[in-house]
Amino acid sequence: xxxxxxxxxxxxxxxxxxxxxxxxxxxxxxxxxxxxxxxxxxxxxxxxxxxxxxxxxxxxxxxxxx
Numbered sequence: 076x077x078x079x080x081x082x083x084x085x086x087x088x089x090x091x092x093x094x095x096x097x098x099x100x101x102x103x104x105x106x107x108x109x110x111x112x113x114x115x116x117x118x119x120x121x122x123x124x125x126x127x128x129x130x131x132x133x134x135x136x137x138x139x140x141x
Contacts (some may be wrong), residue, residue, distance in 0.1 A: 085111070092135065093123045098141035107114065114141050 085106075091098040095117045119140045122133035 086088065091123070091138070094118060096134075096141055097136050103108050116140060 084102050086101055086103065088099045088101075090099075091118060098114045099110060099111045101108050103109075116137050118133065118137060120130065120133055122128070122130045122137070128134050
């Protein structure tokens, strides 16, 4: 992040899918979203089934890692 960015302008997005979790941190500048950091993890086991949480503890552990 550049020194001219305000921490309050940082956006965090989290996508929890059936097979994976994606976390993205970025900032909007000049009407464009600039990615600062991104992390992708696949679920270690069948934590999600058909888009629904099957094992909350496994999903929460992955979210904490992101």
